Amino acid sequence: MSGFVRVYEVGPRDGLQNESADVSTKQKLELIDGLVAAGLARIEATSFVHPRAVPQMADADAVMSALLTHDGYSATTFTALVLNEKGYDRAYEAGCRHMALGVAVSETFSQRNTRMSTEEAFDTAGRLARRAAEDRVWTRAYLMTAWVCPFEGPMSPRKALAYARRLWEMDIDELSIADTIGHADPLSVGRLLEEIGHQTDMTRLAAHLHDTQVLGLANATAALSAGVRIFDSSVGGLGGCPFAPGAAGNLATEDIVFLAYKMGLGTGVDLGRLWDVVAFADKIIGRRVGGRIRDWWESHADEEPEIFAM
Numbered sequence: 001m002s003g004f005v006r007v008y009e010v011g012p013r014d015g016l017q018n019e020s021a022d023v024s025t026k027q028k029l030e031l032i033d034g035l036v037a038a039g040l041a042r043i044e045a046t047s048f049v050h051p052r053a054v055p056q057m058a059d060a061d062a063v064m065s066a067l068l069t070h071d072g073y074s075a076t077t078f079t080a081l082v083l084n085e086k087g088y089d090r091a092y093e094a095g096c097r098h099m100a101l102g103v104a105v106s107e108t109f110s111q112r113n114t115r116m117s118t119e120e121a122f123d124t125a126g127r128l129a130r131r132a133a134e135d136r137v138w139t140r141a142y143l144m145t146a147w148v149c150p151f152e153g154p155m156s157p158r159k160a161l162a163y164a165r166r167l168w169e170m171d172i173d174e175l176s177i178a179d180t181i182g183h184a185d186p187l188s189v190g191r192l193l194e195e196i197g198h199q200t201d202m203t204r205l206a207a208h209l210h211d212t213q214v215l216g217l218a219n220a221t222a223a224l225s226a227g228v229r230i231f232d233s234s235v236g237g238l239g240g241c242p243f244a245p246g247a248a249g250n251l252a253t254e255d256i257v258f259l260a261y262k263m264g265l266g267t268g269v270d271l272g273r274l275w276d277v278v279a280f281a282d283k284i285i286g287r288r289v290g291g292r293i294r295d296w297w298e299s300h301a302d303e304e305p306e307i308f309a310m
């Protein structure tokens with residue numbers, strides 16, 4: 001099993017889409033610049049969805065174009081969420097060649113989130129994946145509400161597994177299994193990810209966790225034990241989902257980086273620099289953000305100097 005954890009930063013997209021603060025394009029680019037400097041190699045920068053549905057992402061075109069034309073970012077991969085053809089067109093036009101698509105396990109969530117049934121969402125995802133293959137666009141797929149739906153409650157693991165396989169068969173490059181509202185428990189997380197990993201490819205499987213019920217780190221530990229080595233997280237634990245009542249922020253990037261460090265797994269992320277980004281996030285969001293580890297870090301980090309040498 002790999003001794004390296006690949007952190008996939010979703011703060012600028014999953015994080016900011018659910019913050020009510022008015023974050024300017026310039027501030028987003030500054031946030032992302034800090035993330036790049038902290039060593040986050042893969043960043044989901046924005047989403048090309050309907051600006052009326054998610055006004056926070058209305059500047060997707062400007063954000064993506066700015067990132068892709070920046071001289072200093074050639075080693076960083078910037079991904080965008082696209083949920084329909086129009087989104088794909090816009091992303092492609094902006095130069096984006098790394099796209100994330102998605103379907104939900106829950107029928108009700110699918111309707112509320114994208115106004116599509118799950119079957120329609122699968123059709124759309126299939127079409128987008130085929131276009132991406134022709135255009136040589138790298139793709140990741142989200143399986144949303146894999147464990148619990150805010151409207152329907154617990155999801156059937158068999159259905160989640162079947163849907164994961166359906167997405168996998170679209171020849172996507174990476175599959176991210178999402179606890180969209182952060183109501184999953186460690187046993188269910190471990191079991192489902194282990195099974196999906198067996199039937200797909202564990203090295204291309206990601207866990208997308210939220211910390212709503214303070215089980216983000218416990219669920220991440222279960223995912224690590226199941227063999228998962230890719231984790232979606234959001235700097236400062238920003239975020240949630242505007243279409244999922246009760247969803248709190250993502251698992252914080254600083255928390256997963258710290259957990260990996262404690263378990264002897266590398267991430268390539270410089271925690272010292274990451275804290276500068278968390279402090280910047282405080283400023284643009286207008287409240288103190290930060291993962292579970294923040295308070296301890298601020299008073300004790302000098303006791304564990306080796307952490308800087310990760």
Ligand code: COA
Nearest residue numbers: 047048049050051053054083084086087113114115242243
């Ligand atoms: N970007 C910009 N405009 C879009 C668009 C997109 N991605 N998708 C559709 N539109 C426009 C169409 O051009 C059309 O415009 P017109 O009336 O001027 O012709 C109009 O919206 C309706 O198009 P339609 O295909 O019926 O889309 P929709 O209104 O059913 O919206 C989604 C579908 C998926 C784009 C929309 O539900 C959405 O953006 N949801 C947000 C989901 C999300 O981000 N969730 C959080 C992350 S999981």
Ligand code: ZN
Nearest residue numbers: 014180208240
């Ligand atoms: Zn999420």
